[in-house]
Amino acid sequence: EVLLLESGGGLGQPGGSLTLSCEASGFRFGEYAMSWVRQAPGKGLEWVSSIRGGGSDKDYADSVKGRFTISRDNSRNTLHLQMNSLRVEDTAVYYCAKDRAVTIRGGDHFDYWGQGTRVTVAS
Amino acid sequence: SYVLAQPPSVSVAPGETARITCGGNNIGTKSVHWYQQRSGQAPVLVIYFDSDRPSRTPERFSGSNSGNTATLTISRVEAGDEADYYCQVWDLRSGHVFGTGTKVTVL
Numbered sequence: 295e296v297l298l299l300e301s302g303g304g305l306g307q308p309g310g311s312l313t314l315s316c317e318a319s320g321f322r323f324g325e326y327a328m329s330w331v332r333q334a335p336g337k338g339l340e341w342v343s344s345i346r347g348g349g350s351d352k353d354y355a356d357s358v359k360g361r362f363t364i365s366r367d368n369s370r371n372t373l374h375l376q377m378n379s380l381r382v383e384d385t386a387v388y389y390c391a392k393d394r395a396v397t398i399r400g401g402d403h404f405d406y407w408g409q410g411t412r413v414t415v416a417s
Numbered sequence: 418s419y420v421l422a423q424p425p426s427v428s429v430a431p432g433e434t435a436r437i438t439c440g441g442n443n444i445g446t447k448s449v450h451w452y453q454q455r456s457g458q459a460p461v462l463v464i465y466f467d468s469d470r471p472s473r474t475p476e477r478f479s480g481s482n483s484g485n486t487a488t489l490t491i492s493r494v495e496a497g498d499e500a501d502y503y504c505q506v507w508d509l510r511s512g513h514v515f516g517t518g519t520k521v522t523v524l
Contacts, residue, residue, distance in 0.1 A: 329513070331460075339452070339460065339503050341513035353512050356418075389459060401448035401507045405471070407459040 296320040296406040298390045303411030306380045314411055316373040316390030324348065324368035327393035329404060330375050332386035332413075342388070343375065347396035358384075380415045387412050419508035421516035428522045429494045437519045439487040439504035447506040449487040451480060455500040463502075464489060491521070499523045 302314040316328070330342040343354045343364040352364050363376040373390055388411050391404035422440040429435040439449060451464040462471055464480040467487065477492045491498055504516035 331513075331515075338501075338518040339454075339505075339515040341515065344513065355512060394465070399507075399509075401466075403448075403450035403462060403465045403505060404452075404460075405462050405465070407461070409459050 296392060298392060298406060298408030300388065300390045300408045300411035303388065303413045306377070306384075306413060306415045308380060308382060308415055308417055310380050310415075312377045312380065312413060314375040314377065314388055314390075314413070316408060318371045318373065318390075318392070321392070323366075323371040325396055327396055327398045327402075328366060328373045329391045329393055329398075330364065330373075331389045331391050331404070331407075332384075333389070333410075334383070334386040337386075340386075344393065344398040345373070346398050351398055353398055377413070382415050385413060385415045419506070419511040419514050421504055421506065421514055423502075423504060423516040423519045425517070426520045426522065428524055429491075430524045431494055431496060433494055435491040435494050435498070435521055437489040437491075437502050437504075437521065439489070439516045440485055441487075441506065441514075442485060444485055444487050444506065445483045447482075447508070449480065449482045450505045451478075451489045452503045452505065453498075453500045454503065460503065494521075494523055496523050 297319045299317045306312045329344040345364045361379045390408040392406040395402045452460040454460040467482040468480040
């Protein structure tokens, strides 16, 4: 059974930093791309970032480019999202999602999702 | 950036058919995926590559994609189908793009 468990959410200050983690199990973690998708309160889904199975390729939404960094530790089956220069508009539930494929640049989808971790940015 | 437009809401009586559209420029040339998100829960994949179903998705769910519109069809709607539905594509310039979402209400 595929399981994705996010952690690290909480209250962050504008301009501050938070790091999210996602512990994966039930599949060969290093063989699949992984992504972060967020959902602001009462709003729709917004893709944030993706990383290739081996970690060599990464992509970011324009809204977070230069502020967020995605990384993975395949030896620990863990995905991370380092969030710097936080803004109020980063407030959202952040979901970890498993991609169907190993690559991130193609017409693929997210076949499993975690339950999400809530991030609130406020002073 | 690539934009996917969905109707905000669709209402349907139990047993009837719900059709949810997803409009985008030449979306027929892209692979479209659909997610169901029940209230307070994480999204779940229900249709991938336009019309394929994961094993856990009921056969009542089907998809199509042509021209500028992709469509998710739910036949014989049940109370448990009440949820938000999102379409999704990958675009070379925009990355993964989600539609605006459609709330399906079962009357």
